[in-house]
Amino acid sequence: MRRQRSTIRDVARRAGVSVTTVSHTFSGNGVVNPATQARVRAAATALGYHPDVVASGLRRSRLGVIGLVLRPAVGVEPQHIQDVDYFPRFAGAAALTSLGQGYALMLVADPAVPHAPTTAWACDGIIVTDPVDRDPLIAALRAGGMPYTLVGADPADPDDPHVIDIATALITDRVLDHLAASGATRIALVVGTDAIEWNEATVRRYRERTPPAAQHVRHVPERSEHEEGAVAADELLALPEPPDGVYCLTSDHARALVDRLVERGVRVPEDVRVVCGSDADSLRSVAPAITAVDLQPQALGRQAAAALLTQLEPDLALAVPPPEHGALIVRTSTGG
Amino acid sequence: MRRQRSTIRDVARRAGVSVTTVSHTFSGNGVVNPATQARVRAAATALGYHPDVVASGLRRSRLGVIGLVLRPAVGVEPQHIQDVDYFPRFAGAAALTSLGQGYALMLVADPAVPHAPTTAWACDGIIVTDPVDRDPLIAALRAGGMPYTLVGADPADPDDPHVIDIATALITDRVLDHLAASGATRIALVVGTDAIEWNEATVRRYRERTPPAAQHVRHVPERSEHEEGAVAADELLALPEPPDGVYCLTSDHARALVDRLVERGVRVPEDVRVVCGSDADSLRSVAPAITAVDLQPQALGRQAAAALLTQLEPDLALAVPPPEHGALIVRTSTGG
DNA sequence: CTGAAAGCGCTTACAG
DNA sequence: CTGAAAGCGCTTACAG
Numbered sequence: 165m166r167r168q169r170s171t172i173r174d175v176a177r178r179a180g181v182s183v184t185t186v187s188h189t190f191s192g193n194g195v196v197n198p199a200t201q202a203r204v205r206a207a208a209t210a211l212g213y214h215p216d217v218v219a220s221g222l223r224r225s226r227l228g229v230i231g232l233v234l235r236p237a238v239g240v241e242p243q244h245i246q247d248v249d250y251f252p253r254f255a256g257a258a259a260l261t262s263l264g265q266g267y268a269l270m271l272v273a274d275p276a277v278p279h280a281p282t283t284a285w286a287c288d289g290i291i292v293t294d295p296v297d298r299d300p301l302i303a304a305l306r307a308g309g310m311p312y313t314l315v316g317a318d319p320a321d322p323d324d325p326h327v328i329d330i331a332t333a334l335i336t337d338r339v340l341d342h343l344a345a346s347g348a349t350r351i352a353l354v355v356g357t358d359a360i361e362w363n364e365a366t367v368r369r370y371r372e373r374t375p376p377a378a379q380h381v382r383h384v385p386e387r388s389e390h391e392e393g394a395v396a397a398d399e400l401l402a403l404p405e406p407p408d409g410v411y412c413l414t415s416d417h418a419r420a421l422v423d424r425l426v427e428r429g430v431r432v433p434e435d436v437r438v439v440c441g442s443d444a445d446s447l448r449s450v451a452p453a454i455t456a457v458d459l460q461p462q463a464l465g466r467q468a469a470a471a472l473l474t475q476l477e478p479d480l481a482l483a484v485p486p487p488e489h490g491a492l493i494v495r496t497s498t499g500g
Numbered sequence: 501m502r503r504q505r506s507t508i509r510d511v512a513r514r515a516g517v518s519v520t521t522v523s524h525t526f527s528g529n530g531v532v533n534p535a536t537q538a539r540v541r542a543a544a545t546a547l548g549y550h551p552d553v554v555a556s557g558l559r560r561s562r563l564g565v566i567g568l569v570l571r572p573a574v575g576v577e578p579q580h581i582q583d584v585d586y587f588p589r590f591a592g593a594a595a596l597t598s599l600g601q602g603y604a605l606m607l608v609a610d611p612a613v614p615h616a617p618t619t620a621w622a623c624d625g626i627i628v629t630d631p632v633d634r635d636p637l638i639a640a641l642r643a644g645g646m647p648y649t650l651v652g653a654d655p656a657d658p659d660d661p662h663v664i665d666i667a668t669a670l671i672t673d674r675v676l677d678h679l680a681a682s683g684a685t686r687i688a689l690v691v692g693t694d695a696i697e698w699n700e701a702t703v704r705r706y707r708e709r710t711p712p713a714a715q716h717v718r719h720v721p722e723r724s725e726h727e728e729g730a731v732a733a734d735e736l737l738a739l740p741e742p743p744d745g746v747y748c749l750t751s752d753h754a755r756a757l758v759d760r761l762v763e764r765g766v767r768v769p770e771d772v773r774v775v776c777g778s779d780a781d782s783l784r785s786v787a788p789a790i791t792a793v794d795l796q797p798q799a800l801g802r803q804a805a806a807a808l809l810t811q812l813e814p815d816l817a818l819a820v821p822p823p824e825h826g827a828l829i830v831r832t833s834t835g836g
Numbered sequence: 837c838t839g840a841a842a843g844c845g846c847t848t849a850c851a852g
Numbered sequence: 853c854t855g856a857a858a859g860c861g862c863t864t865a866c867a868g
Contacts, residue, residue: 171861172862182838184838184839187862191862194837194838196837212640212643214621214644215862219863221622221862222552222558222844222861224864229619256587256588259607268620269606271604271607282551283564283565283604445781445784448781448785507845519845520847520856523848524854529848530853530854533853533854551845554844555845556846557860559847560846560848838867841865841866847858848857851856852854
């Protein structure tokens with residue numbers, strides 16, 4: 165299956181030098197007479213030679229590859245993940261930042277899941293988005309001595325220094341303030357069930373800020389049918405004192421929730437104001453359009469890649485602007 | 501920089517066996533007594549051992565990595581490429597298809613550009629989107645014996661068997677038919693300058709179908725300022741017989757073009773009908789919303805990955821549904 | 837400035 | 853069923 169290519173040996177033979185000289189010529193290490201270099205390069209060109217990155221990676225312990233584990237991607241149907249706006253944008257920005265520093269960006273399967281292809285270990289460092297509570301992957305990365313950067317913290321280890329802040333508490337404050345300013349007095353929270361910072365820290369902050377009697381938290385699995393959002397809407401309306409504001413983290417469920425509210429004659433935003441925690445195409449084009457948090461996936465992707473690259477090569481001194489956390493895109497669902 | 505991990509030797513020593521036995525245990529090759537296997541696995545676990553994919557890749561000539569070259573990405577500012585909807589969706593779908601077969605998807609820089617990191621060669625095969633005329637990258641891939649799949653053909657080599665069809669002529673027909681059905685009688689074409697199939701085959705088909713006197717083709721560089729679309733609009737209006745229909749391939753320029761038309765008092769779609777060749781967020785949310793071709797990036801991404809995987813492993817027999825080429829999303833700009 | 841040689845961590849005939 | 857040994861293509865002290 166491998167392309168049979170010419171090797172450093174072939175080039176050395178053709179140029180009449182040793183493999184050392186060929187290696188030096190291409191790596192820039194050592195000193196090689198310019199005339200000799202020219203002979204070597206000519207031979208290489210004639211043979212269509214490229215240094216084998218894999219062999220070189222084996223010797224130098226540096227591949228020039230950054231791995232990206234997109235947590236929810238594993239085992240999810242393609243149509244699911246790609247409807248989500250967040251991940252493609254995050255990955256795109258991380259890829260371009262990496263390429264700019266001479267690194268490729270490799271999308272890998274979670275190496276901690278059973279039977280995962282071990283390719284995940286063929287990189288110089290790994291970005292994980294998002295780590296879960298007591299994340300076995302992080303433990304494995306540490307055990308293997310693999311450099312990593314996390315987007316959002318493992319809830320069980322908030323002080324890991326290799327975390328890109330996703331500012332969940334700050335964002336929660338902004339959303340709850342905005343809902344209140346739009347006239348909401350009883351705000352319900354609809355969150356996912358993945359044990360990630362985004363879910364857990366949102367709930368924590370919500371409980372800190374909301375009088376116990378007014379608290380209502382509904383959990384909806386991230387990868388459930390969209391209709392679960394509608395079911396959540398029904399339940400909220402059935403409460404003794406239904407909420408007049410809802411903060412729903414995921415976009416699919418927010419959409420189904422609003423659809424159901426409208427279907428049942430509830431006016432949005434007059435009767436119930438709704439904010440979604442993650443902006444997406446689909447929130448813009450529905451009626452009423454839904455106010456959402458701009459999570460700034462591209463800024464986060466750039467940040468994460470820069471942080472990991474700096475870990476790998478401390479001299480890089482990459483300057484990337486931090487994301488502007490908590491920016492709200494106000495739409496009809498909160499009177500915008 | 502490399503994580504110092506335990507090696508197959510360490511495991512062999514601890515388990516009291518040879519490295520051969522350890523290798524056989526993990527690779528599934530050869531036959532190993534179950535009891536011995538258990539000892540080996542126990543030792544491996546205790547040491548936190550993972551087979552080194554790079555070393556194994558070097559020996560076996562198989563890495564489990566598919567490369568993806570996104571042509572326009574090179575040298576482009578991050579904010580540019582990520583505004584484009586096409587590439588993230590394509591890459592996402594290709595990644596998931598690959599992961600499903602145990603391959604990682606690596607985003608690599610164009611290995612044909614000078615000083616490109618050679619990482620691009622650290623994969624088992626490469627997907628190129630989109631090849632340019634007389635593409636030096638394809639020549640390099642062939643010379644290196646690297647399996648590849650192209651999305652769209654090299655205009656100079658339409659018969660390469662490793663091409664995923666992007667059906668440019670068919671799409672052009674659909675668009676021109678739709679514009680005519682919406683009332684357009686003189687249709688201008690606004691295309692990019694990259695020497696890719698999409699641009700060239702669109703022009704060719706347009707010229708085949710349009711009476712010479714009614715032809716008007718305007719080239720706008722893909723990576724020019726958005727305002728170039730406005731300039732194109734001005735030029736079209738300045739023609740002796742201005743068009744009453746425009747087919748503009750790229751979304752940024754289509755948007756600027758429509759904005760300028762409206763600004764100058766031209767009614768869209770009553771006076772001029774406009775179709776964009778590539779759907780994007782931005783076309784949906786403007787007024788008037790712009791009719792566009794759904795290029796089906798996800799379907800193409802799946803197709804391309806499946807084709808390459810099948811080349812690498814003929815036994816795979818991956819069944820992926822082909823994209824439904826030429827689907828139009830009709831919006832206000834053509835009376836939808 | 838150039839080269840012979842060891843070794844990165846694995847796989848794979850081959851011999852026992 | 854198990855092991856000793858060669859070798860994948862490169863890099864890097866080290867000696868000349």
